[in-house]
Amino acid sequence: MRIALLYPPPWKVAGPDEARHTKDGPPEGYREGDLDADFYQTPYGLFALGAQAIRAGHQVKVLNLSSYPWSKVEEIVQKLDADVWGMSCWTANRRGVRLVSECIKRHHPNAHVVVGGPHATPLGPELLGHYPHVDTVCLGESDITFLELVSRLSKGLDTKAIAGTVYRDDGRVVTAPERKNVSDLDALASPQEYFDTHIMMTSRGCPWACTFCGAETSWGRGFRANSIDYVLSAMEKVTSRLPVRMIQIKDDTFTTNKKRVLEMCRKMRERNLGFFWSCDTRVDLLSDELLREMRLAGCQRLSLGVESGSQEILDKIDKKITPQEIIESTELAKKYGIKVRYYMMLGNRGETKESFAETLRFLERAKPHEYVFSCLSIYPGTRDFYDAEKAGWLNRSIYFERDFQEYKTPFDASEDTMRVLNEWFFSNHGLQIGYRDTTADYECIAERLGDYHAAHMDLGAAYYHEGKLDLAERHVRKALELGYPCPGLALNHLACIAKARGDIEAMMDLFMKAAKTDPQHWVLIQNVNAARAWFKKNGPAQHLPLELVVRHDFQLLERTMQPTLPGPLPEDYAEWRPALAPAPLEAAEEFVKTPDLEGSKKGLDERKRLPVV
Template identity: 70%
Template sequence: MRIALLYPPPWKIPAPGEAPDTSGDGPPADYREGDLDPDFHQTPYGLYSLGAQAIRAGHQVKVLNLSSYPFSQVERVVRELDADVFGMSCWTANRRGVALTARSIRRLHPAAHIIVGGPHATPLAAEMLRHHPEIDTVALGESELAFLELLERLEAGRPALGIAGTAYRVDGRVELGPPRAAIEDLDALESPHDHYATHIVMTSRGCPWACTFCGAETTWGRGFRGQSVPYVLDALEAAVNELPVKMVQIKDDTFTTNRKRVIDICRGIRERKISFLWSCDTRVDVLGDDLLREMRLAGCQRLSLGVESGSPSILKNIDKKITVKKIIESTELAKKYGIQVRYYMMLGNRGETAETFRETLAFLEAAKPHQYIFSCLSIYPGTRDFDDAEAAGWLEREVYFRGDFQELKTPFDASEEDTALMSAWFEQNKGLRELYREGVEERRAILARLGDHHAAHLELGIAYLDAGQLDLAARHAARALELGYPLPGLAHNALACVAAARRDWQAMQDHFTAAAKRDPQHAVLIRNVQAARAWYAKGGPDRGLPLDLVARCDFQLLERTAQPALPGPLPEDFAVWPPAAPRPARPAEAG
């Protein structure tokens, strides 16, 4: 069968020069450019997994990211895609775009089967089917096996009704199939990295904790399931081999839940000599000294921690099950080995007041993460916040079908006065904030703890550059290259900055050229090359003009806007279907 897996835009986006939609299907009235979360445009990992399973089963599959496309272009894509099955990933932020795209699919391909899944559709499956008659099936939570069963039935001409883990209609009445057990052996699934190039990797599913604002349990069920160490290493190796920039984001809900497994993964990375840098998301209470050292030696560059608040009362209210003391202890342990620490923080959780907010700000000054980023509480269906708000009577689920908001951002129970205070602060401080950066002494100590480590050498070299010690800066940056630093463009950028500080313009150009040839896709490198070109155009060397260059080696991924990972241009033959893979042999039935 021909299967199109789509990631729709959030609403009807106007084309350049086109007037915005006035029928109620356009952006929210208060929408401003940049309001969408930076990760919104990443293709959800679940679409890759569905695509991989369908390819292995012998189907023809396309994964298309349309998340920033003008809606006129979405309709053109849908019109030209002659698919038997259209699947869409539905999140709260793009729920309206999913409904609009389903409407277009049904109009243009009346016989196609439309299935929708994702973290928004799962808890509101019945409502999705009632409000959007174009949708045939909603997949609930973990969907690979339900999706394969649906494809098998459709191909055989059988009704796609009663499938475990789905919602559907019978004679216009919404029904739910029986629950489907979680997939215990995740290794049995086809790896997305055997078919798609993406810097996002997921090695596990589920989270043993149950924070009030999080819907992980609704999607994955309670508990933690991890892929085996060999399976993870194969996936990482496949991912890194396809990436032009050797950086990977491990986006498990809580990567280090099983510490022994992560240590084994880290040692396997080194044994296989998989050369890349990576980040992961986790909790402060599943870290430790030995674990963090192994992670750093295996390439871990950034640790994103769900901290949420610095107020003990708020941490208790949201059932976070961590303490301020533990947050600071784990932060210091990560810093000990030079891992960049980023805090995810929240405003407006249950019980939030001006006093708890001030506690959080004071906590940040004491804990000193390298970076932090705040978000306002969003009430997502499938969370305890949603259930409690609905039970209290101040939230109706119908608002997700009537409202044009991107996400339902609202304090849980803060007073109007405290809400105004937090909103004003957030408006001035939104986005990623920098708080802490190591100097020479800290970087020297980190290198001593890690040994002859490429990334630690480059970080120390940049610290020396900032301190004006150019010979030492050049020595350590060069040593990083000798040791096989996975991002040579950043090392050459640092050496170019050293050369510029020495006024050795030819050496500066040589290092920029080497970076451009070997590893050009880094924001700081592009920024410096553009600055140098502008400086030369103004006669900088002859006129003695200052040249402002920056040397950094933070974990900052600059990914090309290319399909299917991001909503880049589609090839001219995007509607041409690839040949189907050979069908896997069926096991012989007992006679």
């Protein structure tokens, strides 16, 4: 079967020279930046389904159309003749799913349109009721469900009553029996076998049940994980092809099984895989031993779901952590040089001006390296969603009848509290910098970790910023000798050290060496381009300033390349060929850096703007 897996745009996006679509366009008041930068990443589930289908012998294309102008979307759908069209449906792109399904049926009336994802799962019957051009909804974990659906279609069999689906039967919307989740995740095809994505999942599910989170609806209750050998094999395969040796592990709670992660980290070191990574987890699932092993295995950043600094709010959202636990885990991670990022929230149940002020005071005490706030969004399938329905102020029909991006609203805050929250948020949205490690901190970290390349790199960078160039060079070169996974960034530092000494020839030699050995880091590209422009203007003779960026933090440089991001499609995108493993990546002219300003700019809306039940 020919299968097209699409990540659609959120609505009808206007092209550069096109007028805004008055119908089916962005919601009223939409501003650039209201959609989080992460929105444009292809959901991991599409890669998982694509890998399963390729292994089963089907022809598969994964297309990210998340920022494409609607005219281009229409053109692509018309030209691409697929038997099965699958889409990942999130709250933010639910309208795009409807529009694309209509477009598919207009051009390919006999094709089968199937939708899944975290928005479709809790609203499966409603979605089929409102989206007449969608044939099937796959609920929850869809690896096996989707394969069974495709298998039946390939044999010309009826697709009704497949476990784990919602379908139509003589005009009626019917929910089939539930399908059990996959018990052995190693039995599934690895997305890293076929797709070059820096995002990776090593487990599914979370044993906790925070009120704002829909993980249980998507994955079921509990926690399941791939074996360590399965994970390491996938890491090895994909890092050999990625332009930058960095991976984001996006498990809901990576360190749920601390013993598993400890063993995984030790085996990563034994295999000398040589890449940097980040992960997300909870503060109560960390220990001194675990964090040390994570750091030595390449962990550069730890993102923690903190949400609030008020114990009262933490209790109301069923977080089951304390502010003191957050501080203790933060200090442990800092001890080994892991950068700590907090995910914070505004508008959770019980939020008041006083609880928010308490949160801000807490951040001053906890001193994370970074923190980013998001406004509460009521996602279908969460406890917030069901409790709001019971309380009578939310009707699920609004997700189909209204054009808002996401339903961002305080759960029960007063208008006065919401005004204070929004005023603060509009001035402080995006990634905020908190604690900055000192040279003394890095000296202690290097002493604790011994001859670990990244500790030497951190220390060398600290000495550079203090103007201690000889010490800086010594530690950066030591990092390279020890096998620093991103030599381009280390060579960039050495080039900047040479420039600070006035040795322009050595600077350019080091830039050129970096560009040949490890070229695709955004810092390096920016500096090389700046130096070239400087020379073109005869900068040395004219005594013109040359500003260089000196950074090596965990920043991913992703090429604007399909299918991970909505880059340009090849000219032959509509042609079908047998599925093959991906070829090694080649140089690309277009790049997009993971932005420093992360998170949505969209604030909280008043509930009264939406219909009250």
